[in-house]
Amino acid sequence: MVVDSEKKMTPGEVEKAVARAGGVDRKTVRLAIKDLVSLGELSYTYLYGTSFLEKSFERPVRVSKRIVIKPPEKAYQPQGQEVVVSIAGGAAFGNGAHxxxxxxxxxxxxxxxxxxxxxxxxxxxxxxxxxxxxxxxxxxxxxxxxxxxxxxxxxxxxxxxxxxxxxxxxxxxxxxxxxxxxxxxxxxxxxxxxxxxxxxxxxxxxxxxxxxxxxxxxxxxxxxxxxxxxxxxxxxxxxxxxxxxxxxxxxxxxxxxxxx
Ligand SMILES: C[S@@+](CC[C@H](N)C(=O)[O-])C[C@H]1O[C@@H](n2cnc3c(N)ncnc32)[C@H](O)[C@@H]1O
Structure with missing residues (x-):
């Protein structure tokens, strides 16, 4: 849901939408989100005072057959024909998430x-x-x-x-x-x-x-x-x-x- 959404979603919006779609209570969803954040699958991002939940690019992420994007501080050993692109966090557009x-x-x-x-x-x-x-x-x-x-x-x-x-x-x-x-x-x-x-x-x-x-x-x-x-x-x-x-x-x- 976070990955497929057309617009950025706040943690509350994700909780509500997942709970409704899955027929589970919001507390269960909140705990699942916490797990996904600690596993590095999702991360919190902040924009103009609002926090959003997004696919995490704070770890190496494969975005195509050969291209892997990663933050500079994370190590990644490319396999086969893979190529690695390191992108430091900053204000410019283009961390690979969009x-x-x-x-x-x-x-x-x-x-x-x-x-x-x-x-x-x-x-x-x-x-x-x-x-x-x-x-x-x-x-x-x-x-x-x-x-x-x-x-x-x-x-x-x-x-x-x-x-x-x-x-x-x-x-x-x-x-x-x-x-x-x-x-x-x-x-x-x-x-x-x-x-x-x-x-x-x-x-x-x-x-x-x-x-x-x-x-x-x-x-x-x-x-x-x-x-x-x-x-x-x-x-x-x-x-x-x-x-x-x-x-x-x-x-x-x-x-x-x-x-x-
Ligand atoms: C959507 S971002 C793309 C960033 C990156 N290439 C990516 O694919 O994630 C568009 C970028 O184009 C720049 N830009 C806008 N109009 C431009 C122009 N006429 N010539 C060069 N750069 C431009 C903006 O400053 C911005 O950094």
């Missing part, structure tokens, strides 16, 4: 593993627009993209993302900046943008232009009703929709720039 981040990470994992567009070659350059904590930029590098640029308009995000990139030992590979998209002189094999619907719509000509031929563009950060319009806007820029995924009404679209 569906829009998870969807973008799953899309990245999928296209960098088995995309029909990228399978033919190693993606050389990646761009993360609206990087927040740097989570998607770090994942791009961990999944094999050789050079990554990440941008954000918020100075606090730029500073936190820079810290997280260094924490992950990727300072040589990932560059965090606040340069506007139009001033970037490079073209990219993979672009990911977890931004609001109006921003994604406004940026459609620029994001499409910055993509190399056969490149992949992943858009996240919007709800299902916006996807038709975004699909059309990016379609008009010559991109073809190759993948979509939905989680809790949040949507993620993946496009490929194919030969006309």
């Amino acid at each position: 569906p829009s981040t998870c969807l973008a990470l799953r899309a990245l994992d999928s296209v960098l593993c088995d995309s029909c567009c990228l399978r033919r070659r190693t993606p050389l350059t990646g761009l993360d627009v609206g990087t927040g904590t740097g989570i998607l930029a770090i994942a791009l590098a961990r999944l094999g993209v050789r050079k990554v640029i990440a941008t954000d308009i918020d100075p606090c995000a730029v500073s936190e993302a820079t810290y997280n990139v260094t924490l992950n030992g990727l300072a040589e590979q990932v560059m965090i900046m606040n340069t506007p998209l139009e001033e970037l002189a490079t073209y990219f094999s993979v672009i990911v943008a977890n931004l609001s619907y109006p921003t994604l719509r406004r940026l459609s000509p620029l994001l499409s232009e910055k993509l190399e031929q056969d490149g992949i563009l992943i858009l996240s950060g919007f709800k299902e009703p916006a996807s038709k319009d975004l699909g059309q806007s990016y379609g008009e820029q010559g991109l073809r929709l190759v993948r979509d995924e939905i989680e809790n009404k949040w949507m993620c679209l993946t496009f490929c720039k194919m030969e006309p």
